[in-house]
Each structure stands twice: as structure tokens, then as C-alpha cells.
Amino acid sequence: MLVAGVDVGNSTTELAVARLTPGAAPDFLGVWRTATTGAKGSTACAAGVSELVSRAERRLGEPVHRLLLAELDPVDTGLVELGHLEELDLARNAVVRPVSETPSGAGAAGGRLRRLGELEGDPGPEAVLAVVLDEDFEDAAAALRAARERGHRIAGVIVQGDDAVLIGNRFDRALPIVDEVPDAAILPSGALAALEVAVAGASVSEVCDPLQLAELLRLGPDEARAARHAARAVAGRRTALVVREAGMAGSAAEAIDTTVRLLLADGTAVVLDEREAPPPPGSVTALRGAARAHEQVLDAFWCRLPEPPEDPGLRRRLQRRRALALAVLARGDSSDLLAVLAQRTPGGAQVVCDESNAAVLGAGTTPRAGTTPFVIDIGGGTVDLHREGLAVITAGAGELVTRICQGLLGVGRDAAERAKRHRAARVETPFVLHHEDGSRSFLGEPAPPVALGHLCVLAGGPPEPLESTLAPEVWGGLRRSAKQVVIGRNVRRAIDAAGGVPRGELVTLVGGCASDAEVIDAVAAELGDLDVAVARGNVLGRHGPRAAVAVGLVLAYAAGS
């Protein structure tokens, strides 16, 4: 009789099929894996499980009799951008971030917005920021020269197209000119605005100062909060533009709730402070506020985006976002999934044990692992620690690291997943790669033009460009830091909650994340003071750290039956 242990994870579903013969150990015939189809424990997961079972049956030429599952508690993983919520609270100000990669001039300027055509008349008493829309750069420069000769005090120029240098070269090379402003056409003529261009390699220094911004925009004391939020929104950039009395988008009159509130096990409610470490597992029972509401919470884990100490501009941009990486483990009900899966095989489907017990049994199949007293299963959603008679599950693992990578790189989930797993390099020239350790290597074939100047994932094929120009050294540090902050700290939380680990003990890591050498390093570094040995599981001696739960479910079933 064939049985299949099914590990439905938050990211991956694994299937281990074995032949059970009375009086003999299970004969494992294979392990299959696919992406989880739906929230862990939901009926949507049945599609992925069914597909895996079909694959196994085709391969083995024999039907699976029974499916064996663990109790399933889902994890919700996300990135809450508290800073972006604050940006909706700009009152009468609008922040326009020019795409501008080739601005002209340098410095900060404030004045009234005026279209080129409006500068044909007599000058007013105030400085102006000229707005160039689709005019040719030669015509625009001529119009600006003529306006200045008529007495207009032109303090800066805003250009819709990519012509800042061309206009600056023909008008005034020193004047701050920002270009590639996609919203230039809807900038309200006559409104007060402030713009700044920093010299190459630097970031704005005046409009990111709330007092100076308030001076440039003549903001009153009652608008201090809006000035602070607007100044923070443009910090760390080379070019910036802030417009007052915009009316470009619905301005929020009411303060926006940017807090996440925690309901604790003792019945009290507290506001989540992202600078504080998360409490031990079991302390938080529900979440409210800016993060989606969560009930029946078993654990909540959060951290801020890692910041590179060597890049103050990037640090400031990251701090401005106040992005909170948040993972919430809630009690799940997988009875519907079980009912659906029960129809898939003649022998039905049943819950055999919890995931932790299964993981320790699976990890125990690692050659020379013995009884593996401490097993840590690092999956997509949780870090699970199992020791004899005790299991601790903490929210936040590989998927949370992926979300952090996504937030740092500004890329989609799949690209972030690849960036998390593989090293990266910048394509400096068509033939030269700049690696994370600062070394260079030469490419035999030229890199595709779209990869030039970009941080690229090196996954064995041609460099895969990411929409990021982070220095490879900076990105490598941030990626490792994300693994340390999420997985390293969660392993420590789990160990602390389990009462610690005796000195000299062996800690075996299993789960998809344990196949990542940087994760092993992060865990070993986190546990450095405990004097424990950290090893990677090799399930059944051939599957590496993966499939421990699926294999363990079969072993638990065989032992019970």
C-alpha cells in the first residue's frame, strides 16, 4: 500500500510517497515538490496536492492509497509601509518626485509655478519656477532667456521631458532644473513650489529639512506636520519637487491612522513600536490598525527593513518609508481541505500529528543524526523548534525575507525570491561584472544592454537584471542582514521560548530555507554564544534539508499503525 505524507507549507507543498509493508520500515519511493496553491490550510491548496499526487502516481505506476497531513496553521506575511501612509497626510502639499536622472545645475529654489507662455507678460514681484511642457529645448531655452531679459526672476525650471541639460546649457548651467516630471502638465500654475537638485552622487539637503521647506513654501506653524512629512518624503533623493496648494489629488484633511495595535494575552492593548523587539511567541492574540486585522493569533513577528550603514542616502530613504516587515501566525482550520483531499484517494486523508513532531522524525533520517534532540524547521512561513515534549512555532521565515528583499529592491515577488537565493553582481560594462565582494570578472559574451549598470542576479545563466542600481556590496550586506534579522532572530526567539539549548548540543536545521548557506551562517552567528553545533539535515540521506515533514508524517503514521 502506498501512502503519501503531505507537507502543505506557506510557500511550498511537498509530498513523500512510501510503500508500507506490515513488519517492515517504510520504503520511500520519492519526494515531489510544487508551489503551494492558496493560503496554507485552505481548500485552494488541494489543487497543488492533487497535482503532486498525480505526478507521483504517473511516475510510480501505482495509485496512492492514503494522504497523511499535519495540523496546519497559516502565516500571513507582508510589508506595511507606514511612511507611505503618512505621505497621504500632506495637507495642502503635494510631493512630486522627478524621475530625473540627468538634471541640470544644483541648489534649492522656491517660487510660483509659471508656464512658459505666462512669462511673456510683465514680471511680477516674486521668483518663479518655470514649467516646460512639450516645447522643443531650443525654443524653451530661448523663451527663458527672453523672460529673464524682461525681468522675470527665474529661480528654477521644471521640465516634463528629458531635456534638463539641453535647456540648462542654452539658458543657465547653474540654475537647478529638474526633468522627467510626468505630472508637469497638471502642476497648478501660480502655486508656490520648492525644488532642489543635488550635485551628482549627493542627495537633497534643503527641501528635506522641514524648516527650510516651510520657509521656501511659506508654511505656517499649523502646517508643521505636513512640512515634516513632505520633507521626509523627499529625503535621500538627488532631485525633489514639493508643491503647495496643489489640488492635484484629494488631500487628506483628517489624520490617518498609521499605527498597528496589538492585543496581548493579558487582555491589554498596546501600539506596536517597530523599534522594539517582538515579544515571545504566544504573547500577542490579535492585531488591529494599519496592518490587516488578525484574530486567534499564535505569534506575531516584525522587523524594520535593514539599513546599510555605509550609504546614508539609502538609509534615510529606507527610514522614511518606515516599512514594517510583519508575519502573523494564526490558528487555522484545515478541516475543509482535509475533506476535499479525502476524496482524492481511496483510503482518504487524515491528520497524523503536528508539523514539529513530523519534522523531528524526518530530520532523524539524516545519516549520523541519531535522535536529533533539537530540530529547527525553517520554512516559508515559520521557524519551528522541536525538542522532546515541546514545540515552539514562531511566525516569519523565508517568505518574510523575500518580502524584505522585494521592499529593498522594488521588484516583484519572483525576482525577489531569486535575489534572495542567489548572489548578485553589477554589470559594469558589457564584459565586466562587479561582484558583492568587490572583485571583478570578465564575461565571455557581452551582457544584454538591459542589464548594463544594473544589479543582476547570477543564477547560472546570463545576468538577470533587477530594477535596482544598489551597489553589489550594499545589496549583499542587506540580503544577509535580512536573513539574520528574520531567521536568526526567530531561531533565537524559539530557543529562548523553549528554555534554551544545553551547551555542546547538536541543532539540526531542516526546511527549504536550510538549503541556503547564508541562512546556516545567520543561524550559526545568532547562536554563537550558546556553544552549540549547527548542522544541516539530509533527509533520508538524499533530499538535503527538504521534505522532513512529509517524510516524518509517513514515519509517524507507520509507527502508529
Place this chain on the structure above:
Amino acid sequence: MLALVAPDVPESALAALLAGFEEESVPLVVERAEGTAHELGRAAAARALLGLGLGLDAREACAVLAAAAAADYLGTPLAGVRAFAQDAARIAGRRPLRRPAIPEACS
């Protein structure tokens, strides 16, 4: 950077080429010569200090790497020469190519 330009390339295309390089603040030397865009690009690459040469004929423009001169590295019909010029200048300047402007936020 060196661009070799066929005699029948219109002045408007030449102006767009020069504007693209000027916007990127990368110096460009232009010479008139006979040949197809690829032949001219190859000849320019062989003479260019940065190993990248440009060729323009009445139909198209291309950038050719001296170290991989068999094929164009970048190319465009003549109508798109302004954006092509900026991208070619960025290759010389080791910067990412241009991409469509995306308004990041406007609130």
C-alpha cells in the same frame, strides 16, 4: 565616443544624435563616411577608446562593440535616434539604459 554617419543621413537625425549625447553629458565626435550603419559602427568601434562605436545610415543607427563586432549591440530605426543616442551614451558612461518614465508617487 565616435559616430560615423553616412552622407545621406538627414541633419535632423544628426541633431537628435547630438542632443541625446549632450543630455547625458557624454562627448561625441561625428564624422561623415560611406557605408551601412553596421559597417560604419564597426569602423567607429575599431577606432573608439571605449570600444564602442556608432554608425548611422539613412535607415538606421547602431552601436557596435569592438570586442563583439559581428553583430550590433544596440540598434534603432532612424526615427528613434534621440533615445538611442541617450542609451548609447549611457553604455559609454556605464549607467543603466533609459526606460519609460514611471510616476512614482503623486499625493
